[in-house]
Amino acid sequence: GGYVKLFGQNVEDENPDDPTNYAAKSIFQRLYILAAGPAMNLLFALIFMPLVFLIGMDMPAYLNEPPLIQNVQQGSYAEEIGIRANDEILAVNGTYVKNWGELHSELAKVSTEETLTMEVDRAGSLVVMEGSGTKFQNAGPMGLSPFLAPVVGEFTEQSPAMKAGIQAGDKVTRVNGQPILDWSEISPAVQQFMQDSVNNLETATKTLTVELERNGDIQFVEVAPYLEPKSQRWLLGMSMLKVSRSFSFSESVSLGTSRLWFLTKATLGFLGQIFQGEGSMDDLGGPVKIGMVIGDAARSGIAELFFLMSFISLQLGIFNLLPIPALDGGHIFMLLIEKFKGSPLSVSMREKTQMVGFSLLISLMVFVTWNDLMSLL
Structure with missing residues (x-):
């Protein structure tokens, strides 16, 4: 993350007659400038998350075990298409899978345009199940629990x-x-x-x-x-017990983008709970906690560090796009108002919204830092 002060973005520096001034740029140009920061955060995450799988990181040992189902979550997509406990997954869309790792890889490849077909061994009999790729993609976690050796x-x-x-x-x-x-x-x-x-x-x-x-x-x-x-x-x-596992380039890209999409939905869901008053503010971490977690990840290995940095970069990109004054998302929101209104908000209104935004951000920083310090006690 970072902050860049643009010449002419502050009200007192505005000069529409100066071609180098931010205020002299078109709405589209200003939108492009404002979106560049969050876009770089998201691009960083998109580049480094696949590297996590390419390098290889410690994963639960069950990923090397046959995909035998211990339990199917009630109300899940797996239950909807008919998968049962003790079924063993044999193939996904015609590709045979030998273990849970391969199963996850094949499921990550399923697109919304195709039908999801799964072949399972049920007490010695072959059973074929089909479902919508679109429903699968929108359902979130599939709801399959593996047998986990108590090692x-x-x-x-x-x-x-x-x-x-x-x-x-x-x-x-x-x-x-x-x-x-x-x-x-x-x-x-x-x-x-x-x-x-x-x-x-x-x-x-x-x-x-x-x-x-x-x-x-x-x-x-x-x-x-x-x-x-x-x-x-x-x-x-x-x-x-965990084992180290790496993947091919194509598998890494597929798994990386799939993991980012899952983390994006999880982050948006958490933010939604916070704004609706359903989530706990105690779950928010600040600079102290981030530093501790990064230190732990760095000691665990380069793949773990890349994963954490990608996740933090993704969260920064999403947070910065929120329509809160003082954030890029807030500036973009005011640009949209200017587009539909035909003129920018008044100087006094912009100054007031910026003050509110900065006050909220400072309060949030103080709160999360206090949270971090209290968690150490």
């Missing part, structure tokens, strides 16, 4: 699991005697046990027993989960 990959800083002796590569088989067959079952088991423990003061305990399989041997460890204040969830501080 530990990484730990958070000061992880209770790591302190207890759990190691990367360990397979979680039970949590306090409850069998674990899928990674998604670990957290509910932890929440249930800790909540029962808190509710029963006579037998309250701060630790739970995790049964592990390590190199063919069974191990037992006692872990003391910590309560995350914001989410009010008990955490072990570990994540599932």
Whole structure:
């Protein structure tokens, strides 16, 4: 992001008779100038997001596993076209897929102009399903959940699991005697046990027993989960196993643009919730949080850093196009008013709107910086 002061953009500098002055330019020329900044943000994201997939970054290990469906989200597009739990996806539009990674790649290629055809193995029988490419593109996440092997990959800083002796590569088989067959079952088991423990003061305990399989041997460890204040969830501080995977140039372009489109919809949805009063302002991050996240990404690898920079650039481009005075989107909005009105807004009106816009931006910066500092305490 950045700020460029244009000669003649301020009211006191306007001179329509000077051909080098911003005020002397046509509406189209001024629109082109104002849109250039956000356009460069979006172009940066469009260039660097495919590089993330071309270089390769750590991804969940299930991407190398056959696309066997554990669960289908209720009301999702997958449910609509007839996919069921325990189906195994064999092909998308005639292209066979061997794993979840290939499935995601083929789904990213589906356009609105074509029919989505999926072949699945259902208890040994071949079933073919069809759906609209347009509905698929507009539906958001498809609603398919994979089987996630309960194998530990990484730990958070000061992880209770790591302190207890759990190691990367360990397979979680039970949590306090409850069998674990899928990674998604670990957290509910932890929440249930800790909540029962808190509710029963006579037998309250701060630790739970995790049964592990390590190199063919069974191990037992006692872990003391910590309560995350914001989410009010008990955490072990570990994540599932990941693998590094890279893609071909064409796959990277397809996956990169698809991921950007998903992030664009997610960003617009979040902004919509904020303006409607449904979202939490506490989720907004400022310069302190951005610096910390960039530092973490840089330590993780160049692909992770490129992903984060692309995402931030995308958000800057979208935010800067909002019709808020002092932002490029606000200036563009006033240009549109000038176009339909036949003349620019009065000097006093423009000065007042700019003052309101700057006040809003300064207030927002103070708020998000305060949010960042409070999150460190």
